[in-house]
Amino acid sequence: MDERMLDAICERLKPALCTEATFLVREGDPVNEMLFIIRGCLDSYTTNGGRIGFFNSCRIGPGEFCGEELLTWALDPRLSAVLPSSTRTVKAISEVEAFALRAEDLKFVASQFRRLHSKRLRHKFRFYSHQWRTWAACFIQAAWQRFKKRKEVAELRVREGAASSHEASWASSGRGSRLAASSRRAVSSASDSSSRMIGSLQKPTEPDFSVVEDY
Numbered sequence: 488m489d490e491r492m493l494d495a496i497c498e499r500l501k502p503a504l505c506t507e508a509t510f511l512v513r514e515g516d517p518v519n520e521m522l523f524i525i526r527g528c529l530d531s532y533t534t535n536g537g538r539i540g541f542f543n544s545c546r547i548g549p550g551e552f553c554g555e556e557l558l559t560w561a562l563d564p565r566l567s568a569v570l571p572s573s574t575r576t577v578k579a580i581s582e583v584e585a586f587a588l589r590a591e592d593l594k595f596v597a598s599q600f601r602r603l604h605s606k607r608l609r610h611k612f613r614f615y616s617h618q619w620r621t622w623a624a625c626f627i628q629a630a631w632q633r634f635k636k637r638k639e640v641a642e643l644r645v646r647e648g649a650a651s652s653h654e655a656s657w658a659s660s661g662r663g664s665r666l667a668a669s670s671r672r673a674v675s676s677a678s679d680s681s682s683r684m685i686g687s688l689q690k691p692t693e694p695d696f697s698v699v700e701d702y
Contacts, residue, residue: 492600499592505583511553512577517570520587521554527583529553531617533575543621546580553577555616557590561597574618622690 488496503522505511512518514533524547531553532544547553556571570590613619 492596495596495599496588499596500586500588503583503585503587505579505585507579507581509579509583510576511579512573512575514573514576516573518554518556518560518573518590519570520589521552521557521593523552523586523588524549525584525586527579527581527585529577529583530580531575531577533621543624545617545620547577547617552615553617555612555618557593558597558612560590561593 500523505527511522511529526549529547530544531547532542535541535543553575554573554577556573560567560571
């Protein structure tokens with residue numbers, strides 16, 4: 488960002504101090520500020536809306552930030568008084584010193600500087616956003632499960648083809664068919680499980696970067 492934009496943001500930053508074990512925001516609560524950490528560490532975690540068996544956690548330290556849900560809201564050209572809901576619970580695990588950028592100040596900066604809508608920011612946003620990292624990790628896991636399923640199916644077909652080329656008794660053939668059917672059901676079940684995992688985790692909302700696309 489250029490100096491004018493940085494100055495405009497810095498003019499609106501407010502110092503913030505959080506004591507150990509303080510909850511800065513809980514999953515589902517409205518996000519009213521972005522925090523840029525100077526000193527200390529935060530624990531950021533999500534259960535994806537309370538879904539049983541789902542848990543993702545990460546540490547946020549100096550030089551990092553939280554509350555990026557607010558950036559999507561600030562860059563939305565439509566006026567809305569409804570603040571976005573937090574996708575994560577953020578708790579201080581030590582005393583934390585930070586700068587806070589309130590919702591109304593971020594909205595003002597976003598409305599004044601169209602450069603915030605650049606392609607470069609789109610890639611930075613995805614890379615540093617904990618929401619996007621969690622979604623990407625689950626997406627990769629689901630893709631890996633699908634790959635394993637295809638590989639297992641291919642190996643099963645090879646084994647079935649080899650078995651059919653040899654003469655065998657009717658009983659042996661029956662056992663082989665039952666074994667193959669059982670293997671196919673297991674592979675199919677694993678694939679369905681991975682599909683449900685990625686299907687239940689919604690892709691994060693992306694800021695509207697369509698205003699300017701030539702940066």
